[in-house]
Amino acid sequence: MQSSSTLFPVALQSAERRGDLSEDVYRIKAGNSPDPSVELALTRLGLADLNRAPGVPVILLHGSFSNRRFWFSPKGIGLGAFLARAGFDVWIPEMRGHGLSPRNRQWRHNRVADYARYDLPLIAAFVHEQAGQAPHWIGHSLGGTTLAAALGGGYLEPEWVASAAFFGTQVSRVYWPLKVPTVEWGARVVLKRFAQISGSRLKRGPEDEPIGLALESMRWHGLFGRFGGKDGDWWAGLAEVDVPVLAVAGAADFQDPVWACRKLFDQLGGERKQFLRLGREEGFEAFGHVDMLVSKAAQAQVWPLVEGWLRDPEAPVRGATLASESPVPVA
Numbered sequence: 001m002q003s004s005s006t007l008f009p010v011a012l013q014s015a016e017r018r019g020d021l022s023e024d025v026y027r028i029k030a031g032n033s034p035d036p037s038v039e040l041a042l043t044r045l046g047l048a049d050l051n052r053a054p055g056v057p058v059i060l061l062h063g064s065f066s067n068r069r070f071w072f073s074p075k076g077i078g079l080g081a082f083l084a085r086a087g088f089d090v091w092i093p094e095m096r097g098h099g100l101s102p103r104n105r106q107w108r109h110n111r112v113a114d115y116a117r118y119d120l121p122l123i124a125a126f127v128h129e130q131a132g133q134a135p136h137w138i139g140h141s142l143g144g145t146t147l148a149a150a151l152g153g154g155y156l157e158p159e160w161v162a163s164a165a166f167f168g169t170q171v172s173r174v175y176w177p178l179k180v181p182t183v184e185w186g187a188r189v190v191l192k193r194f195a196q197i198s199g200s201r202l203k204r205g206p207e208d209e210p211i212g213l214a215l216e217s218m219r220w221h222g223l224f225g226r227f228g229g230k231d232g233d234w235w236a237g238l239a240e241v242d243v244p245v246l247a248v249a250g251a252a253d254f255q256d257p258v259w260a261c262r263k264l265f266d267q268l269g270g271e272r273k274q275f276l277r278l279g280r281e282e283g284f285e286a287f288g289h290v291d292m293l294v295s296k297a298a299q300a301q302v303w304p305l306v307e308g309w310l311r312d313p314e315a316p317v318r319g320a321t322l323a324s325e326s327p328v329p330v331a
């Protein structure tokens with residue numbers, strides 16, 4: 001079968017019409033990571049009856065225990081579908097073992113370090129090849145963390161990033177028991193007995209997560225831990241990032257609280273950045289971790305802001321606190 005890319009093997013798995021939207025699903029198998037069995041599914045959404053070239057590309061990264069359905073439902077509802085109808089060229093990757101992406105042989109050992117170093121550059125290169133211009137990136141929760149790691153680690157080429165938006169994303173929340181070496185060591189011993197964390201059992205989402213992610217997070221939050229991999233300090237690298245940034249935190253998000261999201265935002269370099277707190281003081285609902293993007297209130301209050309920001313990432317967002325202003329109060 002002929003590849004859909006000149007860069008590495010890509011197969012067009014399906015091309016369907018979903019109401020007024022077109023849905024093309026690609027399968028990337030580049031063999032660029034230590035585990036050559038990795039395959040990534042990448043969905044492209046657009047208007048089915050579009051008689052002109054696709055618009056500006058946007059890549060949407062889902063969070064933990066999730067898949068592409070976080071961004072658009074089978075009924076065509078979601079931020080991804082909304083942006084496609086607004087004329088954007090929407091790309092939705094599914095991380096290893098999620099949705100249409102099969103589990104790789106070493107799935108239990110998958111980490112953010114693998115996603116950031118090997119997977120996101122593949123996705124970026126293919127989208128850039130197909131769209132002919134730099135894509136915007138939007139990450140929610142773990143998707144935002146992976147994007148931060150890729151930017152801080154310098155894994156994404158400058159021509160692959162037009163802007164970056166982080167929703168409910170942080171790496172600074174402290175888990176004090178993990179600062180005790182014996183507690184961390186004991187927890188690692190217990191966790192290594194498992195291959196995965198069940199999203200359905202914990203009522204966190206439809207997908208499972210590999211235990212490698214939990215072990216990696218424990219290392220970040222240990223006594224001498226840092227946000228980084230064996231080959232670099234991603235946290236320090238974030239200070240060198242200079243792209244338009246939008247960081248969004250929910251006032252009622254207790255998983256990734258406002259103060260922690262703000263800390264990640266402050267670490268990012270450059271001056272073209274804005275921080276937005278979704279709370280009643282700013283004229284929004286008091287959004288939580290998921291409903292900031294998936295709810296009727298988000299559809300009315302948040303999605304139009306995202307669209308406006310994507311059209312001009314350097315224009316002030318309504319309700320946003322700019323980088324030059326004083327920090328917003330902690331929720």
